[in-house]
Amino acid sequence: MSQLKSQNNWIASKDAAEIGIVSVPIEGTKIKVRCAEAVAPLIAGFCKEFHELIEPIDEGQLDDWGWAFRNVRGSNDKLSNHSSGTAIDLNATKHPLGKVGTFPPEKVPMIRALAKKYGLRWGGDYKGRIDEMHFEIELGEAKVAALIGSLKLGDDNG
Numbered sequence: 319m320s321q322l323k324s325q326n327n328w329i330a331s332k333d334a335a336e337i338g339i340v341s342v343p344i345e346g347t348k349i350k351v352r353c354a355e356a357v358a359p360l361i362a363g364f365c366k367e368f369h370e371l372i373e374p375i376d377e378g379q380l381d382d383w384g385w386a387f388r389n390v391r392g393s394n395d396k397l398s399n400h401s402s403g404t405a406i407d408l409n410a411t412k413h414p415l416g417k418v419g420t421f422p423p424e425k426v427p428m429i430r431a432l433a434k435k436y437g438l439r440w441g442g443d444y445k446g447r448i449d450e451m452h453f454e455i456e457l458g459e460a461k462v463a464a465l466i467g468s469l470k471l472g473d474d475n476g
């Protein structure tokens with residue numbers, strides 16, 4: 319059987335254990351996010367800073383999603399990056415798929431800066447359908463490991 323890959327080229331599976339999905343607590347919140355262990359320090363660090371600097375992620379209903387085995391919404395054959403545990407949706411109810419300008423404009427530069435810092439791409443910068451709740455790892459495994467090292471996010475995460 320050939321390995322399934324999500325759009326960003328990470329290995330995807332409907333079996334969480336097979337691809338090392340972990341449940342990682344987000345510092346400063348009561349939330350845990352499920353994602354691939356290899357990227358967990360980046361996702362956790364990003365979520366922590368997003369919570370502090372952009373908006374709280376633990377208020378209202380639970381609408382923050384990490385790993386989920388599914389296609390890109392509306393696609394029959396393209397696996398979403400959520401399928402590899404390398405993407406996160408934050409405050410999905412406030413930032414629905416396809417809607418533009420759901421964040422205050424003055425926060426957008428900080429959103430981009432945080433995404434870049436943690437090796438993520440923001441769905442608000444998609445060329446096609448905008449997805450402002452969505453952030454996904456855009457680096458490969460080696461660069462992810464190097465970034466975790468340079469950000470000193472090593473041991474105490476996850």
Ligand SMILES: [Zn+2]
Pocket residue numbers: 400405406407451452453
């Ligand atoms: Zn998403």
